[in-house]
Amino acid sequence: xxxASAAGNxxxxxxxxxxxxxxxxxxxxxxxxxGVNFDIHRGKVTTLxxxxxxxxxxxxxxxxxxxxPTSGEIxxxxxxxxxxxxxxxxxxxxxxxxxxxSLAPNLNVRDNIFMGREIRTGTGIDFAEEARQTQELMERxxxxxxxxxxxxxxxxxxxxxxxxxRALSVDARILIMDEPTSALSASEVEVLFKVIADLKSSGVSxxxxxxxxxxxxxxxxxxxxxxxxxxxxxxxxxxxxLEWIVRRMVGEHFxxxxxxxxxxxxxxxxxxxDVSVAxxxxxxxxxxxxxxxxxxxxxxxxxxxLMGAGRTELLEAVAGRVPLTGGRVVxxxxxxxxxxxxxxxxxxxxxxxxxxxxxGLVQTMSVGQNxxxxxxxxxxxxxxxxxxxxxARVQESIKDVQVKTESPAAPIGAxxxxxxxxxxxxxxxxxxxxxxxxxxxxxxxxxxxxxEVFRLLAExxxxxxxxxxxxxxxxxxxxxxxxxxxxxxxRISAEFGPHTSKEEIMAASGEAVVA
Amino acid sequence: MTxxxxxRNRSRxxxxxxxxxxxxxxxxxxxxxxxxVIIVVFSILSPNxxxxxxxxxxASHVAVYALLAIGMLLVILNxxxxxxxxxxxxxxGVIAGWLMQxxxxxALGDVTLFPAVxxxxxxxALVGAVIGLVNGVLVSRFKVAPFVATxxxxxxxxxxxxxMTNGLTYNNLDGKPELGNTGFSWLGFNRILxxxxxxxxxxxVAVIVSxxxxxxxxxxxxxxxxxxxxxxxxxxxxxxRVKVWVYVASGVCAAIAGLILSSELTSASPTAxxxxxxxxxxxxxxxxxxxSGGRGNVRGTLLGAFVIGFLSDGLVIVGVSAYWQTVxxxxxIILAVLLNAVQYxxxxxxPASSGDAQGxxxxxxxxxxxxxxxxxxxx
Numbered sequence: 001x002x003x004a005s006a007a008g009n010x011x012x013x014x015x016x017x018x019x020x021x022x023x024x025x026x027x028x029x030x031x032x033x034x035g036v037n038f039d040i041h042r043g044k045v046t047t048l049x050x051x052x053x054x055x056x057x058x059x060x061x062x063x064x065x066x067x068x069p070t071s072g073e074i075x076x077x078x079x080x081x082x083x084x085x086x087x088x089x090x091x092x093x094x095x096x097x098x099x100x101x102s103l104a105p106n107l108n109v110r111d112n113i114f115m116g117r118e119i120r121t122g123t124g125i126d127f128a129e130e131a132r133q134t135q136e137l138m139e140r141x142x143x144x145x146x147x148x149x150x151x152x153x154x155x156x157x158x159x160x161x162x163x164x165x166r167a168l169s170v171d172a173r174i175l176i177m178d179e180p181t182s183a184l185s186a187s188e189v190e191v192l193f194k195v196i197a198d199l200k201s202s203g204v205s206x207x208x209x210x211x212x213x214x215x216x217x218x219x220x221x222x223x224x225x226x227x228x229x230x231x232x233x234x235x236x237x238x239x240x241x242l243e244w245i246v247r248r249m250v251g252e253h254f255x256x257x258x259x260x261x262x263x264x265x266x267x268x269x270x271x272x273x274d275v276s277v278a279x280x281x282x283x284x285x286x287x288x289x290x291x292x293x294x295x296x297x298x299x300x301x302x303x304x305x306l307m308g309a310g311r312t313e314l315l316e317a318v319a320g321r322v323p324l325t326g327g328r329v330v331x332x333x334x335x336x337x338x339x340x341x342x343x344x345x346x347x348x349x350x351x352x353x354x355x356x357x358x359x360g361l362v363q364t365m366s367v368g369q370n371x372x373x374x375x376x377x378x379x380x381x382x383x384x385x386x387x388x389x390x391x392a393r394v395q396e397s398i399k400d401v402q403v404k405t406e407s408p409a410a411p412i413g414a415x416x417x418x419x420x421x422x423x424x425x426x427x428x429x430x431x432x433x434x435x436x437x438x439x440x441x442x443x444x445x446x447x448x449x450x451x452e453v454f455r456l457l458a459e460x461x462x463x464x465x466x467x468x469x470x471x472x473x474x475x476x477x478x479x480x481x482x483x484x485x486x487x488x489x490x491r492i493s494a495e496f497g498p499h500t501s502k503e504e505i506m507a508a509s510g511e512a513v514v515a
Numbered sequence: 516m517t518x519x520x521x522x523r524n525r526s527r528x529x530x531x532x533x534x535x536x537x538x539x540x541x542x543x544x545x546x547x548x549x550x551x552v553i554i555v556v557f558s559i560l561s562p563n564x565x566x567x568x569x570x571x572x573x574a575s576h577v578a579v580y581a582l583l584a585i586g587m588l589l590v591i592l593n594x595x596x597x598x599x600x601x602x603x604x605x606x607x608g609v610i611a612g613w614l615m616q617x618x619x620x621x622a623l624g625d626v627t628l629f630p631a632v633x634x635x636x637x638x639x640a641l642v643g644a645v646i647g648l649v650n651g652v653l654v655s656r657f658k659v660a661p662f663v664a665t666x667x668x669x670x671x672x673x674x675x676x677x678x679m680t681n682g683l684t685y686n687n688l689d690g691k692p693e694l695g696n697t698g699f700s701w702l703g704f705n706r707i708l709x710x711x712x713x714x715x716x717x718x719x720v721a722v723i724v725s726x727x728x729x730x731x732x733x734x735x736x737x738x739x740x741x742x743x744x745x746x747x748x749x750x751x752x753x754x755x756r757v758k759v760w761v762y763v764a765s766g767v768c769a770a771i772a773g774l775i776l777s778s779e780l781t782s783a784s785p786t787a788x789x790x791x792x793x794x795x796x797x798x799x800x801x802x803x804x805x806x807s808g809g810r811g812n813v814r815g816t817l818l819g820a821f822v823i824g825f826l827s828d829g830l831v832i833v834g835v836s837a838y839w840q841t842v843x844x845x846x847x848i849i850l851a852v853l854l855n856a857v858q859y860x861x862x863x864x865x866p867a868s869s870g871d872a873q874g875x876x877x878x879x880x881x882x883x884x885x886x887x888x889x890x891x892x893x894x
Contacts, residue, residue, distance in 0.1 A: 342751035364742035364809035
């Protein structure tokens with residue numbers, strides 16, 4: 001905590017432009033922020049590290065006027081200010097890129113960028129000028145996106161670019177970026193980092209939040225770690241490294257585990273044979289192209305690839321969500337290609353989807369109801385569900401996957417991201433699968449929960465399950481997987497054992513190796 | 516924000532689906548309170564309001580609305596809407612009337628068949644089921660928006676009813692003893708233990724549907740696919756089948772309501788039940804169900820039907836003009852929906868953004884800001 005002020009005073013050029021003093025934010029009976037002091041320096045990138053629920057987004061919402069602090073004050077250039085809305089904050093030069101995209105999909109890129117601050121002429125809107133400026137922004141971000149493309153037609157990464165462009169278009173002096181790269185490709189991230197460097201040199205101060213710790217460290221000047229609503233550490237980046245941050249985030253040394261030792265793998269559980277899947281946006285093209293893969297029981301296989309490599313499509317096709325355009329899926333020697341999702345689940349093949357909010361959870365139901373949703377038919381006694389059998393199963397699942405919840409009847413939305421993910425995994429494990437597919441099981445969950453999820457999967461593999469998981473974080477390949485498959489443009493471009501290097505994996509995926 | 520605190524208040528140890536839940540009781544308490552206010556106010560205004568005979572007669576009016584509303588509830592829980600119920604109600608009465616007059620079959624040597632009453636009832640219910648099936652297939656197989664599909668069917672079904680009678684009304688539904696088809700008026704006039712048959716049918720249907728919703732796999736599937744269809748599908752829920760069945764069930768409920776109404780009126784008009792679909796939707800909404808699907812129950816819907824029925828009958832009894840009745844009913848609906856919005860505002864905050872269809876990684880960190888207490892549960 002004191003290191004920053006020491007560092008700040010040390011060179012004397014760092015000017016604090018915006019700061020939070022003793023900021024407390026209470027929601028109902030719980031404190032999200034417990035007296036936080038936070039400084040933003042002119043022309044520097046201050047990165048906020050912390051697990052889910054640590055209070056990062058809350059702090060950013062207060063600094064950008066989305067929410068007001070319960071107590072404490074905000075100082076802008078040394079003067080106490082209070083922002084009543086985002087417009088208020090924007091007028092004072094503070095702009096935020098939200099982690100949830102806030103674009104109108106029905107409008108085009110230009111109209112989204114100028115939404116709410118249209119350039120007026122006497123009688124209407126100066127569309128030509130808006131389009132020109134949009135074009136400029138896109139050139140700056142090195143994206144080939146027309147101002148007139150409807151946002152709905154853009155892929156997710158491009159939508160994120162538009163979101164970024166909108167924040168840039170304000171000419172903010174302070175720019176807050178909450179997970180701006182979650183959907184960007186490596187090259188897009190590089191461009192964004194170049195833009196950030198430009199902004200810094202023109203004196204713009206940046207607050208950055210990201211789950212990709214390594215990536216964030218590349219551009220960080222000041223690292224601030226938040227845990228349980230308190231700032232636990234602040235440091236200049238030259239004094240620290242990744243491990244220092246992780247230790248202060250989780251309060252302990254951590255590892256994602258290693259491949260469980262197996263004397264001999266079991267028989268082939270899942271066999272993917274020459275599978276092709278059509279690209280939804282362009283049905284002529286195959287997003288998964290004649291791909292074959294065999295997974296044995298007790299084996300953990302990791303599929304690594306960039307966005308658009310076809311990982312999600314492959315897993316969804318195997319699980320029966322999207323139709324195959326070629327090939328077949330064989331489970332324990334039986335062709336399951338023609339079966340529905342529920343028949344495949346019954347046969348022992350299930351998928352934990354990538355987006356748990358959209359595809360994994362039923363938000364209107366309780367934790368317990370979500371946990372048993374996939375295995376309901378096993379609780380039927382006569383016409384009705386047996387409540388006692390169901391409750392016993394819920395308790396067992398909660399213990400099994402270690403969901404931290406006050407009660408099985410709590411609404412699913414009350415859980416943290418990590419615990420929600422454990423519920424989705426627990427739900428599928430309750431169907432007693434032989435093969436479990438997990439699409440980015442670590443997405444949006446904190447390091448601690450990530451380690452727990454991986455430990456659980458490794459454990460299950462030990463007792464006979466075949467596990468296939470996909471990831472876009474190289475670090476996660478080198479954990480519990482016995483075998484690492486790299487996907488590129490719908491095909492397998494390389495296959496590695498557990499003792500490969502990150503560089504090799506990234507090179508095989510077509511990703512530029514970032515120094 | 517209130518997510519977390521509500522979560523705390525609402526959670527009770529071993530309470531799964533149908534368990535005792537304070538939040539739910541409060542939510543329904545609202546409709547219950549409204550009903551009590553209505554009863555108290557009208558009892559003061561008119562001495563006849565709270566007499567047994569009047570309450571029973573109001574209850575049989577309510578039964579027709581409630582049957583439609585229970586079917587509607589199933590569709591709304593699924594995230595859909597069924598605009599055909601009023602038309603099915605009309606057609607069901609007309610089918611009954613048509614069958615009671617005797618069906619001439621020229622192909623069989625010009626015989627006229629007079630089916631027994633139970634056959635009439637079964638056939639009318641079957642017609643309701645078939646129309647529901649068409650709705651369900653349009654919505655689930657051909658992906659027509661429920662509003663549009665059932666709006667179209669609303670016209671088609673009403674048109675069929677008008678065609679069958681040429682726009683006229685069947686006035687004689689009594690049947691003849693020598694033909695063995697008497698007894699249709701039993702539905703509308705008879706009583707068991709002083710309770711009108713319509714009310715008993717309503718109670719039976721309500722109990723069955725309630726049990727299905729709370730205690731069966733189908734019920735859970737319905738709540739799940741209404742709450743999040745994609746997640747339900749990936750969990751192995753046969754979402755299409757569930758969808759078809761709710762429309763079929765709604766059609767059957769509407770057909771039964773049509774039989775009761777035409778029996779009460781001893782006539783079957785092809786225009787019976789116009790705009791009843793809106794009354795049914797209103798009852799479901801007043802009962803606290805969410806039009807977005809996944810939330811709601813039979814108790815609430817019944818209360819909603821009683822609120823609407825007791826209010827409109829009360830207004831008639833105290834002599835308020837029909838035009839004002841419409842205004843009052845509308846005001847009650849708006850009030851109910853406003854309260855629903857208040858009720859769901861806090862809870863929706865967390866999951867709502869996921870429904871924006873913004874794609875996978877739009878919210879990689881959903882719990883960060885919205886449920887601050889998770890800091891401790893994770894840590």
